[in-house]
Amino acid sequence: DGGITQSPKYLFRKEGQNVTLSCEQNLNHDAMYWYRQDPGQGLRLIYYSQIVNDFQKGDIAEGYSVSREKKESFPLTVTSAQKNPTAFYLCASSTGQENSPLHFGNGTRLTVT
Amino acid sequence: AQSVSQHNHHVILSEAASLELGCNYSYGGTVNLFWYVQYPGQHLQLLLKYFSGDPLVKGIKGFEAEFIKSKFSFNLRKPSVQWSDTAEYFCAASWYSSASKIIFGSGTRLSIRP
Numbered sequence: 379d380g381g382i383t384q385s386p387k388y389l390f391r392k393e394g395q396n397v398t399l400s401c402e403q404n405l406n407h408d409a410m411y412w413y414r415q416d417p418g419q420g421l422r423l424i425y426y427s428q429i430v431n432d433f434q435k436g437d438i439a440e441g442y443s444v445s446r447e448k449k450e451s452f453p454l455t456v457t458s459a460q461k462n463p464t465a466f467y468l469c470a471s472s473t474g475q476e477n478s479p480l481h482f483g484n485g486t487r488l489t490v491t
Numbered sequence: 492a493q494s495v496s497q498h499n500h501h502v503i504l505s506e507a508a509s510l511e512l513g514c515n516y517s518y519g520g521t522v523n524l525f526w527y528v529q530y531p532g533q534h535l536q537l538l539l540k541y542f543s544g545d546p547l548v549k550g551i552k553g554f555e556a557e558f559i560k561s562k563f564s565f566n567l568r569k570p571s572v573q574w575s576d577t578a579e580y581f582c583a584a585s586w587y588s589s590a591s592k593i594i595f596g597s598g599t600r601l602s603i604r605p
Contacts, residue, residue, distance in 0.1 A: 409591050418500065420581055420597035428591045436592070437492070468535070474591055477523045477542035480583075482535045 381405065382483035384469050389488045391463075399454045399486045401469030407481070408474035410452035414438065415466045415485070424467075427452055428474055456488060463490045493519050495584050497596035505604045510569040512599050514556075514582030517563070521587035524565040526556055527595075530578045538580075541565065552576070574605045 382403045391397045403410065409428050413421040413436075423436030427446040441460025446452055452471075456463045466487050470480040494517045504510060516522060526538040539550025546558040556567045565582060582596040 411593065413595070418597060420497070421583075421595040423592065423594060426591060426593075434592070437594070470535075472591075472593075476585070476587070477540060479525060479537040479540055480527075480535075480593060484534050 382469055382471055382481055384467075384483035384486050386486060387484065389486055391488070391490050393490055394458045395490075396455055396457050397463075397488065397490075399456065399467055399469075399488065401452045401454065401483060402450055403452075403469075403471045403481075404450060405471055405481060406449070407471035408449070409472045409478075410446065411470040411472075411480065412436075412442070412444065412452070412454045413468045413470065415468055421468065424454065456490075463488060493517050493584070493586055493589075493592075493594055495582055495594050495596040497580075497582055497599050499599045500597070501600045501602070503602045503604065504572055506574055507571050510567070510572045510576070510601070512567040512580055512582075512601070514565045514567065514596060515563050516565065516582075516584045519586040519588060523585045523587075524556070524558060525583040525593075526550065526554070526565075526567050527581045527583060528578050529581065529598075535581065538567070572601075572603055574603045577601060577603045 385400045411426040412424040425444040427433035443455045469483045472478040496515045524541045527535045529535045541548045585593045
């Protein structure tokens with residue numbers, strides 16, 4: 379069954395620690411995305427990658443980092459520089475074609491205390 | 492900067508009422524437009540999309556949307572809503588100049604009274 383797997387579903391960290399969220403897809407999609415979902419703010423784009431070994435900043439990239447060493451994987455690191463890291467994080471992928479829709483994972487809820 | 496605006500944050504309707512949710516996008520040349528839905532406890536899924544051709548687009552579950560270029564709008568409509576349409580609805584866009592960059596609006600929460 380093809381899809382996007384995000385793990386873990388819930389993640390708890392202490393302030394000042396970096397944390398990495400996993401995203402894996404077996405859809406053979408070229409493009410992958412990270413969004414952050416906060417109540418009343420919709421989905422805000424953190425980073426996206428159109429191809430392996432390449433990625434671009436989205437609208438709220440500060441305090442985050444990504445890598446795209448493999449087509450299937452696009453991990454997101456939330457660094458200690460991110461001022462408000464507690465949020466719901468969504469990973470998505472698409473074929474990368476101009477009008478292709480996004481396929482979403484089930485999300486990771488990160489709580490930093 | 493490119494943006495998508497949804498001005499209705501929470502809409503409450505009775506069953507069988509007609510629905511129209513607003514979506515406006517910023518100018519940036521040729522645009523691709525999408526509506527996604529997130530049912531309670533489920534992941535986001537595509538309702539419909541527009542990229543060219545007929546400006547009236549039909550999607551799943553009886554939804555449709557109309558692309559009005561002069562108004563930079565892509566409003567979502569349904570003639571008669573059901574309780575099962577209770578969900579959050581997101582409009583999204585990508586522009587030809589950066590087609591892989593997909594921007595979402597802030598979402599509209601739809602509550603249907605049975």
